[in-house]
Amino acid sequence: MAVEIERKFLVRGDGWRKGAGVRIRQGYLNRDKERTVRVRIAGDKAFLTVKGVSTGSSRREYEYAIPVTDAEELLKICDGAILEKIRRTLDWKGLVWEVDEFLGANEGLIVAEVELETEDQPFERPEWLGAEVTGDPRYFNSNLCAHPFSFWGK
Secondary structure (H helix, E strand, C coil): CCEEEEEEEEECCCCCCCCCCEEEEEEEEECCCCEEEEEEEECCEEEEEEEECCECCEEEEEEEEECHHHHHHHHCCCCCCCEEEEEEEEEECCEEEEEEEECHHHCCCEEEEEECCCCCCCCCCCCCEEEECCCCHHHCHHHHHHCCHHHCCC
16 A cells, blocks of 8 residues: 655745746546545656545645556546646755645645655745645645635635
C-alpha cells in the first residue's frame, strides 16, 4: 500500500521562483471525500491517481502512468472544472518542495507542498513559506475545481 504524507503551505514573496516550471492540467473523475480519482497531464506525461481519505497529513495514494492521448480524453469527462497550474520543484535543506502557481479561476493562489517520511518529521521552513493549510479542505485541488480561489470572497 502506498501512503502519501504531505504538508501544504501558502507561499509569500518571490524566493521560490526558480526555473520555468511545468504546466499541469488536471481534473477529477471522482471527488468524493472518501476517495478521489484524478487525471493529470504534466508537460508531456500523464497519470491516473487514486487517493484515499486524509487522516492528518497522510492518505493512501496510487499513481499510474497513462498515455497522454487517454488523459486528454479523460479530461473531457471530468467532474467540475479543469485545474491549471505551473509547478516548480525546489530542493531545500534535503527536502523536495513543489510550489504550485494556480492559473485561471484560481489565479493568485500559490501553494507549496512537501512530502515527508513520517508525520512528525522535522524540517526547516524556507523563507518564502507562509501559513500551513494542510488540514483546510478549501486548498484541496479537488475542491478548487468546484470552488475556485477567485470566488472565495464573493
